[in-house]
Amino acid sequence: MYEILSKFAQTWGLGFFVLMFAVAVAYALWPSNKEKFQAAAHWPLDEGEPGDE
Numbered sequence: 001m002y003e004i005l006s007k008f009a010q011t012w013g014l015g016f017f018v019l020m021f022a023v024a025v026a027y028a029l030w031p032s033n034k035e036k037f038q039a040a041a042h043w044p045l046d047e048g049e050p051g052d053e
Helices: 002-029 031-045
Strands: none
Touching: 002 031
């Protein structure tokens, strides 16, 4: 039973993690997410809370 489970994890587990990595890279590079990531990059440098202007 262990050998079957191990073989399944080695083959399909690798495929699953490769697929999840590809999804994460696609999400990070998707053009419509650029503004969201730009705002997150500048957030630690902002003074005060948003709307305190």
